[in-house]
Amino acid sequence: DVKVTQSSRYLVKRTGEKVFLECVQDMDHENMFWYRQDPGLGLRLIYFSYDVKMKEKGDIPEGYSVSREKKERFSLILESASTNQTSMYLCASSSPGLAGVSTDTQYFGPGTRLTVL
């Protein structure tokens, strides 16, 4: 069975702390994604990666960085957490799909609810 796991379901941090969110997939997928989800704003893409050590900015990368040292693991880093980064963070993975162009089905993790005080 396909599985995407995230390191924490709930996390509470203080303003200014460095925060690491970990995501691991067991499907040997090339593509991995980090989204945040906020009421009224839907899912917004933060960063994505299409291969080990490769990363691309999404729509809202400011205040975040990522790391992909191994194919199965994609980490999201909040360098200095702020209250406006309180959100639900979702990780997803997929294979490249047809002709390496379109993605196949995205598989999502359970999410991490981050609160920054």
Add this chain to the structure above:
Amino acid sequence: KQEVTQIPAALSVPEGENLVLNCSFTDSAIYNLQWFRQDPGKGLTSLLLIQSSQREQTSGRLNASLDKSSGRSTLYIAASQPGDSATYLCAVASGGSYIPTFGRGTSLIVHP
């Protein structure tokens, strides 16, 4: 830039009704379209994936159709049940990127 709209934003129906959720997109040059389900506080679960060359996909009581020329997709749920209560999201992969663009979802409540 692709924009995805889902109407209605919320829907409440009695158990047993057949219902239709709508998704529209602005750029018809798509690679695929996916429908997801999200339960409160949880991640997304893929329900159906329609490739660009396909017109519809079916899974159990769910049927999704795709009309690229009009920029629309519908998710049909037959004989709705309380367990179908969730938020349903539509995502479209298109343009120069394979990254899906998500709609904001339709929140569905099926009451007994």
